[in-house]
Amino acid sequence: MGTEAVIVQIILNGLMLGVQYALIAVGFTLFFGVLDVINFSHGDVFMLGAFIGLILINIFSKLGMMTGGASYVFVLFLIFSLCMLVTGLVGILFERIAVKPVSSGPPLMALLATLGLAIAIREAVRLFYPMGSESKRFPELLNPIFAGTSHAFEIEGVLIRYDNLLIFGIGIAVIVFTSLYINKTKMGLGIRAVAQDSEAAMMMGVHRDRVVDVTFLIGSALAGLTGILNGLFYNTVVFNMGAMGAVIGFSAAVIGGLGNIYGAIIGGFVFAMTQALSAAFIPRGSEYMDVIAFGVLIVFLVFKPSGILGEKMHERV
Amino acid sequence: MQNNKKRIFSCKNLEMNFGGLYALVDINIDIFENEAVGLIGPNGSGKTTFFNVITGIYKATGGNLYFMDEGLLGKETYDIAKKGISRTYQSSRLCLKLTILDNILIGMYNNQTAGYFDALFNRKKLIAEVKTFKERAIELLNVFNPDLIDKLFNPMGELPQIDRRRVEICRAMAGEPKMILLDEPSAGMTPDETAEMMDDIKKVRSSMKNVSIIIVEHNMSVISSVSERVIAINFGKEIARGTYEEVSNHPDVREAYLGKEV
Amino acid sequence: MKRNFNFINFFTIAAVEVAIFFLVMVFFNIESVWTLVAGLILVVAVVVYAKACKRQFSSFTGIFSSDKRTVMGVLLVLLLLYPLISPHMIRQNTYWLLILIQTGIYIILALGLNIQLGSTGVLNLAVAAFYGIGGYTAGLLALRLGIPAIITIPMGGIVAALFGMILYVPLYKTKGHYMALVTLAFGYMIVLALDNTEFTGGPQGLMGIPELKFFGYSFLTKPGGLHFYTNYYYFTLFFVLLAVLISYRFYNSWVGLTLATIRDDEVAAKCCGVNSNIWKGISFITGNVMIGIAGAIYAHMIGFISPHNFSFAESLFVVAMVILGGLDNILGVIIGTIILSILPEKMRVITEYRILIYGILLIVIPMFRPSGLFPFNPRRYHSSVAKVND
Numbered sequence: 001m002g003t004e005a006v007i008v009q010i011i012l013n014g015l016m017l018g019v020q021y022a023l024i025a026v027g028f029t030l031f032f033g034v035l036d037v038i039n040f041s042h043g044d045v046f047m048l049g050a051f052i053g054l055i056l057i058n059i060f061s062k063l064g065m066m067t068g069g070a071s072y073v074f075v076l077f078l079i080f081s082l083c084m085l086v087t088g089l090v091g092i093l094f095e096r097i098a099v100k101p102v103s104s105g106p107p108l109m110a111l112l113a114t115l116g117l118a119i120a121i122r123e124a125v126r127l128f129y130p131m132g133s134e135s136k137r138f139p140e141l142l143n144p145i146f147a148g149t150s151h152a153f154e155i156e157g158v159l160i161r162y163d164n165l166l167i168f169g170i171g172i173a174v175i176v177f178t179s180l181y182i183n184k185t186k187m188g189l190g191i192r193a194v195a196q197d198s199e200a201a202m203m204m205g206v207h208r209d210r211v212v213d214v215t216f217l218i219g220s221a222l223a224g225l226t227g228i229l230n231g232l233f234y235n236t237v238v239f240n241m242g243a244m245g246a247v248i249g250f251s252a253a254v255i256g257g258l259g260n261i262y263g264a265i266i267g268g269f270v271f272a273m274t275q276a277l278s279a280a281f282i283p284r285g286s287e288y289m290d291v292i293a294f295g296v297l298i299v300f301l302v303f304k305p306s307g308i309l310g311e312k313m314h315e316r317v
Numbered sequence: 318m319q320n321n322k323k324r325i326f327s328c329k330n331l332e333m334n335f336g337g338l339y340a341l342v343d344i345n346i347d348i349f350e351n352e353a354v355g356l357i358g359p360n361g362s363g364k365t366t367f368f369n370v371i372t373g374i375y376k377a378t379g380g381n382l383y384f385m386d387e388g389l390l391g392k393e394t395y396d397i398a399k400k401g402i403s404r405t406y407q408s409s410r411l412c413l414k415l416t417i418l419d420n421i422l423i424g425m426y427n428n429q430t431a432g433y434f435d436a437l438f439n440r441k442k443l444i445a446e447v448k449t450f451k452e453r454a455i456e457l458l459n460v461f462n463p464d465l466i467d468k469l470f471n472p473m474g475e476l477p478q479i480d481r482r483r484v485e486i487c488r489a490m491a492g493e494p495k496m497i498l499l500d501e502p503s504a505g506m507t508p509d510e511t512a513e514m515m516d517d518i519k520k521v522r523s524s525m526k527n528v529s530i531i532i533v534e535h536n537m538s539v540i541s542s543v544s545e546r547v548i549a550i551n552f553g554k555e556i557a558r559g560t561y562e563e564v565s566n567h568p569d570v571r572e573a574y575l576g577k578e579v
Numbered sequence: 580m581k582r583n584f585n586f587i588n589f590f591t592i593a594a595v596e597v598a599i600f601f602l603v604m605v606f607f608n609i610e611s612v613w614t615l616v617a618g619l620i621l622v623v624a625v626v627v628y629a630k631a632c633k634r635q636f637s638s639f640t641g642i643f644s645s646d647k648r649t650v651m652g653v654l655l656v657l658l659l660l661y662p663l664i665s666p667h668m669i670r671q672n673t674y675w676l677l678i679l680i681q682t683g684i685y686i687i688l689a690l691g692l693n694i695q696l697g698s699t700g701v702l703n704l705a706v707a708a709f710y711g712i713g714g715y716t717a718g719l720l721a722l723r724l725g726i727p728a729i730i731t732i733p734m735g736g737i738v739a740a741l742f743g744m745i746l747y748v749p750l751y752k753t754k755g756h757y758m759a760l761v762t763l764a765f766g767y768m769i770v771l772a773l774d775n776t777e778f779t780g781g782p783q784g785l786m787g788i789p790e791l792k793f794f795g796y797s798f799l800t801k802p803g804g805l806h807f808y809t810n811y812y813y814f815t816l817f818f819v820l821l822a823v824l825i826s827y828r829f830y831n832s833w834v835g836l837t838l839a840t841i842r843d844d845e846v847a848a849k850c851c852g853v854n855s856n857i858w859k860g861i862s863f864i865t866g867n868v869m870i871g872i873a874g875a876i877y878a879h880m881i882g883f884i885s886p887h888n889f890s891f892a893e894s895l896f897v898v899a900m901v902i903l904g905g906l907d908n909i910l911g912v913i914i915g916t917i918i919l920s921i922l923p924e925k926m927r928v929i930t931e932y933r934i935l936i937y938g939i940l941l942i943v944i945p946m947f948r949p950s951g952l953f954p955f956n957p958r959r960y961h962s963s964v965a966k967v968n969d
Contacts, residue, residue, distance in 0.1 A: 038756060098942045105949035108702070112902045115895055116941025123935035247763065247891065254760045291771040294764035301757055302749040372850055398852040412843035415836075416957045423840045427852040429833050433861065436832030437825065443832055444961045451964060470957040470965060488851070 004156040006280055014269065014276035016164060016233060019171035022268030023226040024245055025252035026178060027219030029264040032253065033195030034215045035103045037110045041094065041117035043245025045220050049087040049227025050138070050237040051125055056082055057139060072144055079141075080170075083228055084221035091220020092213050094121075100212065118246065126239045135238035138231030142166050167229050174225060178218065179261055191215055195259060251297055257310025266308055271297070322349040325385055325495055325529060326371075332379030333363070333370050333553070340366040341553045344380070348496065353522060353530040355544030355561070357537075359573050363553040364533040365407060368498045372404055373397040385495065399427050403489040404498035409481050411488075413474035417465060420473050420484055421454040422447075424491030450491075457487040460520050479510040483517060490525060497521070499532040503539050511536060518543050537565065549573070588642050589649055596653045600661075604668045606925070607675045615925065658816060662809040676808045680880065682920045683815035684873045687822045689900045689916045690909065691869030694826070696898065697906035698835060699862040700842030702759040705746070705766030706897050709739045709867050711773065711889030713874025718785040718884055719778075728791040732875045739871025740864045742769070747860050766894055773886040784885025791879045798879075811880045818876065822869055826909050829865070831960045838862050839907060839958075899941060905951025915952055 024046055031039045056079050065075050098117045102110045126132040142163035143151065152161040182188040193201035194211045202208050223245075231237045252271045256263025271293055278292035301307075326348035333341035340363045348354060356364050369375045371382065373394040382389045384400055403424065411420050428450075431443040451469075458465045461483040468475075473484065482502055489497050502518065503511040515538070521530065534540045540547060541561040549557040549570045557567040564570055609615055629636040643650050661679075666672045688710060695701045703709075713735035720726040720734055746765050753761055773779050780786070790807075791798040791814065798810040829835050840848040841855045849855055878884050896919070904915025922940075926933035959965035 032756075038759075102945045102949060105945070106906075108696075108902050108906065109945040109949050109951075112899055113942050113945045115899065116938045116943075119938030120935055120942065121938075123932075123938060127931065127935060243892075247767075250760060251764065254757055258756060288771065288775060291768045291775075294767050297764050298749050298761050301753055301761055305753045305757055307757075374846065374850075393854075394846075394849040395852050395854045398850050404850055406847070410844045410847035412840055412847070414843055414955070415839055419836055419839070419958055422836060423848065423851050423853070426833075426837065431833060433834055436834045437828050440828070440961070444964060447960045447964050470959065472955055472957070492851070 002156065005158050008156045008158045010273075010276045010280045012158065012160065012164075013279070014273040015168055016272075017275065018269035018272035019168055019175070020226050020230055020233075020268075021248055021252045021272050022175055022265040023171060023222045023229075024249040025256065025264035025268045026175065026261055027222045028246075028249040029253040029256070029259055029261060030191070030195075030215050030219045031099075033259040034191060034198075034212055035099065035110075036107065037099060037103055037114065038107075038250060039099065040111065040114040040246045041098075041121060042219070042223060042249055043242035043247070044118045044121040045087065045091055045094070045242070046223040046227045046230070046245045047125065047237070047239065047242030048090065048121060049083060049220075049224025050231045050241065051129060051136075051227070051239075052086050052090075052224060053079065053083045053228040053231060054136060054138060054237065056086075057141070076141060076145075080225065080228060084224050087224025087227070088217040088221035091216045091223070094220075095212065095216040099216075118242075122239060122242070129239070132239050135236050138235050138237050140232070140235060142232060164233065167232055171226075171229055174222065175265060178222065179265075181218075182261055187211070187214055251294070254307055255297060255300060257307030260307070260309045263307055263309035270308075322351065324348070325350050326383065328371075328380065328382035330380035331367075331370065331377055331382055333366055333375060334378040339553050341370065341377075344550070344553075344555060346548060346555075348529050348531060350495070350529055351527055352546075353518075353532065353544045355540040355547040356531055356533045356550065357535075357540060357547060357564070357570075358550040358556075360535075362551045362573070364550065365500055366553075367550075368404060368500055368531075368533065371397070371498065372402060401493075401495035402498065403492060403494040403496075405482070405485045405489050405500055405502060407501045407504055409478075409485050411473050411481055411485055413472065415473055416470045417458075417473055417476070417484055418451060418454055418469045421457065421487050421491050422450055424488035425450050425453065427492050453491060454487065457490060457524075458483075460524050461487060461517055478505055479513060482506075482514065486517060486521060490521060490528075493525070494528065496529045496531070499530060499534075501533055501535060503534060503536045511539065515539050515542050537561075541565075585646075588646055591642055592646065592649050593653050595643075596650070596657060600657045601668075604665060607669050607671070609925075655820075659813075662805060662812050666805060673806050673808060676806060676812060678921060678924050680808060680811050680815050681877075682917055683812075683819045684877050684880075685897065685900065685920045686819050686913055686916050687815075687869055687873040687876075688897050689904070689912050690822045690826045691866040691873065692897055692901050693866075693904075693907065693909070693912045694829065694838070694862050694869070695866040696901050697908070697912065698830070698838040698842065699859055700906075701859060701863060702762065702898070703863070703866070704759055704763040704891070704894050704898065705769065706870060707889040707891070707893035708766035708769035709742060709870045710874040710877070710893070710897075711884070711886065712742050712769065713739045713871030714878035714884045714889070715773065715779055715785065715874075716871070717875035718788045718878040721789045721879065722785055722787065725789075727793075728879060729793060731879070732791075732872055735875025735878075736868040736871035739867045739874065743863050743867035744860070747863055750863075751856050751859060763891065766891060770886045770889055770891075773889075780885070782886065784883060784887075785878070786883040788878050788882050788884070790882065811876075815876060815880075818872065823909065823913070825869075830907070830909060831958060834861075835907075835958060842907075903941075903944060903951060905953045905956075908951065908953045908956050910956075911951055911953035 024042065028039065028042055031037055031042070060075060060079060065071070094117055098113050099110065102113045140163065145166070146162045149162065151163070152159050154160070182191060190201065190206045190211045191214065193204065193206050194208055198208055201211075227237070230241070248271065252267035253264045254267065255270055256265065256267030274293045274296045275289045279289045282288060282292065324347050326346075328344055328346055331341055331344040332339070344367065356367070358364055366375065370377050371389070373389065373392055373396070376391055384397070384402060387400065389397055412423075429446065431439065431446045435443050454469070455466050462480060465476075465480060465484070473481065476484065486499070486502070489499075499518070503514045506514060518530070518532070518539070522528065530543075532540065532543060544561065546559065547561050547564040548555060549564050549567065551569070551573040556569040556573060557564045559567075606618065609618065662676065665676070669675055688706065692703060692706045695703045716738040717731035717735040720731045721728070746762070750758060750761050774782050791811070798814070799807045800810070801807050802809055837848070837853055837858055840851070841853060841858055845855050900916040900919050901912055903919060904911035904913065923933055923937055926936060957965075
């Protein structure tokens with residue numbers, strides 16, 4: 001491959017991975033901001049989203065709505081929205097049952113609870129979804145949209161598929177939409193207020209519980225969408241695909257500065273780019289990809305301990 | 318000017334600049350042995366910042382400060398503590414999960430001799446030392462609230478606010494420091510508790526022969542009854558110094574607290 | 580001053596402990612789910628009774644807490660006798676012997692992590708990686724260089740401590756969640772490195788690690804007709820007791836106190852003269868020595884190790900044991916470890932669902948016991964110190 005081609009491939013990989021990491025990291029950082037919890041179950045909510053998407057696709061197929069035509073895009077939109085909604089609601093359920101009850105106690109107990117939740121979700125899918133331990137094929141939903149085209153174009157000899165471009169586009173759109181919501185709406189203001197100082201926010205009339213619910217709705221919905229996008233990208237989903245999700249989400253959120261949404265987005269792309277670069281330039285890089293990304297993370301944190309956009313926590317003495 | 322008394326602490330042109338926000342500007346204060354100095358000023362005037370700079374939690378961005386003729390600038394908090402400065406905090410920094418004894422013992426950290434390997438191999442030495450220090454803790458508690466002696470092994474979190482403050486003061490005194498910084502000891506207390514706190518501070522001075530105190534307070538009755546002289550600051554700068562009467566009547570001080578006379 | 584030997588107390592304590600001892604063996608024997616459920620109901624009933632008749636129950640437990648020496652002594656005797664009695668009482672004796680040894684290794688691991696996490700508040704998410712470093716060190720020394728166990732076991736601890744020092748260099752600048760993340764990343768790096776290096780056997784790991792051998796006595800010999808695991812049982816028991824002793828000695832000393840103040844309020848600790856950076860490092864290294872030794876024992880006993888044994892999931896498993904038991908509470912950590920490592924084994928009876936149930940337990944237990952099993956434990960330093968009426 002010529003150098004230009006390599007660069008294009010790297011950027012491509014970095015962007016595709018980055019948008020997914022960013023979506024998960026945003027949810028992660030929102031949970032941390034609002035409840036001060038490291039939610040280890042978030043990766044498995046991502047996996048749940050993929051499976052919920054799969055179920056919805058099956059339902060819609062059975063209803064005969066998945067044939068092509070003008071309404072197809074609308075049906076897809078419906079599936080995406082429903083998946084996000086359902087995953088979001090499930091996220092609220094998990095928050096009410098497992099996370100909120102322990103969030104006021106020692107933070108390590110909350111960590112333990114989210115760990116338990118992660119294990120429970122993973123096992124539940126493995127046990128109760130038909131043939132849960134095997135990986136499932138995720139249909140190429142986006143292809144019919146581009147029927148009649150060449151499905152891809154080339155830059156420097158690297159094939160760029162339209163459907164991947166669409167995946168990326170959807171991801172970015174949702175990220176933009178989310179940050180607009182957080183920054184421009186009243187509820188978004190409430191979220192930011194609770195993240196800064198929940199007691200003060202409550203004194204100002206903000207309904208903390210409602211804010212927490214909405215935060216988990218958003219965060220889980222984002223994870224759910226990422227699940228579908230991931231399924232569309234790799235065309236396969238499996239019950240333990242979320243195991244690394246929490247770790248990466250955590251890493252990306254920390255790189256960007258825990259509690260900061262823009263930081264989470266940046267962190268997601270930084271982490272993905274590091275992986276893409278090491279996969280390309282380091283011999284046997286794709287095996288060491290994660291090692292290097294983590295190594296960079298460590299070095300990074302040494303110099304910028306609070307992350308890229310994180311505020312230096314001046315502890316009130 | 319203090320006659321014949323040794324100067325133990327001084328700072329010259331002390332400045333603390335937080336990226337453009339000047340929390341302390343040109344502070345020049347001398348503290349002599351065995352005196353109690355009050356430090357007053359409205360909220361945000363830099364009093365606690367001053368304490369934080371002395372104890373090395375913040376590193377001063379300008380000027381210099383000395384304790385017992387040694388420079389403190391740039392030194393780490395734990396090294397500064399070893400020189401004989403201890404403090405209390407606005408929001409009592411106590412280890413609520415630990416026992417009362419533990420909270421006082423840590424104040425004597427600098428005096429310990431039984432270290433890591435003694436803990437494993439020389440228990441006799443360790444236990445003897447702990448017993449001695451426990452006696453000192455009891456001695457201190459006796460001064461402030463003998464009832465607490467029975468609760469030595471109870472968790473700190475059980476105690477009411479005023480007793481927590483007392484334990485905090487015991488911790489600050491336990492290591493026999495030469496200078497104690499008291500940061501708003503009466504914060505959050507009822508008038509009755511405040512009166513008790515004033516007595517407690519007087520007990521500090523009478524039970525330790527050679528200790529200087531800098532006390533930050535908002536409660537003027539505490540300041541006037543406890544301190545021999547007072548320094549007032551506002552926006553990080555000194556605005557008055559003298560006796561309590563002189564300072565409290567100073568026009569700049571009145572303006573700082575009450576606003577300009579219309 | 581010798582207290583009069585109270586026969587009644589002694590026999591009560593001994594009787595209760597022996598009864599529990601046999602109950603445990605019965606528990607090991609249970610095959611059917613329903614007996615297990617019945618046993619669970621029994622436990623719940625006892626707890627309810629204890630809560631209802633607080634006074635009688637606490638005077639009963641008072642006998643135990645006032646005579647710790649007897650309790651420990653009887654327990655020690657029973658633990659020593661176990662491998663001699665169990666073959667006659669338990670059907671799958673060798674299996675449970677192995678589980679007990681594994682539990683003992685986990686206790687050493689958990690106590691090591693407890694010094695880091697429980698005492699000092701450093702969340703070491705790479706604990707399994709250091710466990711692995713200990714195991715690989717011992718394994719490589721024994722396998723490739725034929726070095727005897729008397730050296731490989733301590734070397735496991737020392738090398739794990741060395742790697743801990745390497746990690747501590749970037750670590751000490753970070754705080755809280757960021758610190759946890761750095762340890763997490765480090766753990767992943769170690770495991771990935773082990774997975775991809777020829778020298779350490781790659782994904783297959785090391786196989787055929789020689790068994791422990793001391794002064795010519797090979798641990799594969801069957802002592803008096805008993806299974807060879809018995810050798811490892813006593814060996815591990817020795818190290819567990821050592822780990823417990825060391826933990827208690829550190830806890831009841833300036834070390835424990837200093838670490839606890841760093842955990843609870845680092846600023847206040849520093850203002851008392853505590854160099855928190857050095858102490859966090861000391862705690863990290865001390866814990867790693869225990870963790871590494873646990874790994875070395877494991878490697879010799881099982882004979883083969885692979886990077887998969889030391890994954891992040893394994894770290895979380897050990898972290899759960901420490902958190903569950905109540906941070907900085909040695910007894911709590913031991914019991915938490917025993918529950919979390921024996922229970923999943925017994926739940927094999929419910930095979931399919933055991934991981935799910937494990938997950939649910941981790942959600943439910945923090946709800947009822949937010950501070951862990953045994954939250955408050957006053958530091959008494961020594962019985963002669965804690966007598967309040969001097």
